[in-house]
């Protein structure tokens with residue numbers, strides 16, 4: 001608020017031509033007040049750049065999406081996930097984590113804000129299911145579940161993990177950009193941590209929403225970009241960037257060795273997942289909300305307090 005008042009004074013002074021626009025160099029004198037003012041001016045500039053950067057990334061993603069749909073980053077990202085499901089398939093928050101599995105149904109209800117009873121007999125599509133931790137949860141909630149992922153190693157796991165459930169309708173190796181014609185529109189389309197890894201998030205989103213019934217729900221978990229009112233979100237992204245740079249051009253095995261030096265073994269999967277795939281886009285909530293609104297979704301809400309967006313929305317009409 002203090003910074004805001006100072007800025008108001010500066011803007012007033014500029015408008016009334018009381019002094020020239022302050023720059024970092026004109027605010028040089030080393031008194032405490034001027035020091036504070038310089039910090040405020042810097043903060044203002046950083047805030048401005050943050051918004052501009054977000055706008056530019058939005059535009060850049062749009063431009064990249066117009067180019068041919070297969071580029072090296074996509075191939076790397078696909079093989080990174082394949083490796084991950086093959087070699088690092090145990091750890092915290094995975095099917096091997098008993099405490100996580102015990103809490104699964106509750107977690108799904110919390111993320112979707114839907115009651116446990118809602119799921120019984122409903123159709124659910126788990127898009128980009130990975131090893132099927134949430135597929136398993138939907139099976140246990142008595143929904144009729146279809147799941148797909150582009151990774152063949154992941155698909156093998158889902159089939160194994162959910163083999164006892166007759167309400168698992170299909171498990172398909174499938175690319176999210178291709179027509180999803182093996183399932184009818186569903187009561188819930190769920191995609192947790194997937195579309196920001198595709199290289200064309202909007203195209204993946206557009207394909208998924210075709211599978212949401214009228215009055216059905218879409219749930220997305222999408223990486224959030226850092227937000228100005230929470231410095232920790234910058235610190236978190238900085239740590240990912242540091243490790244991504246450290247691991248650039250390393251083999252998967254070398255990356256694992258680097259991570260082993262720094263991170264606890266039970267979190268290796270999570271860290272590899274965060275830093276190894278080259279495509280890791282982050283979004284503002286507003287950008288995602290604008291896509292949902294334009295596609296005829298209502299009741300759009302963030303359901304979980306987290307740096308990443310956990311979003312549920314209801315499809316009121318098909319645009």
Ligand SMILES: C[S@@+](CC[C@H](N)C(=O)[O-])C[C@H]1O[C@@H](n2cnc3c(N)ncnc32)[C@H](O)[C@@H]1O
Pocket residue numbers: 081082127128129130131132133134148149150151154174175176177191192193194197198273
């Ligand atoms: C971070 S994992 C999340 C897996 C699962 N949703 C979960 O929460 O455990 C991302 C998954 O998205 C899948 N994926 C990435 N791009 C995809 C695409 N183009 N088509 C289908 N699946 C894709 C990956 O293979 C990977 O299993």
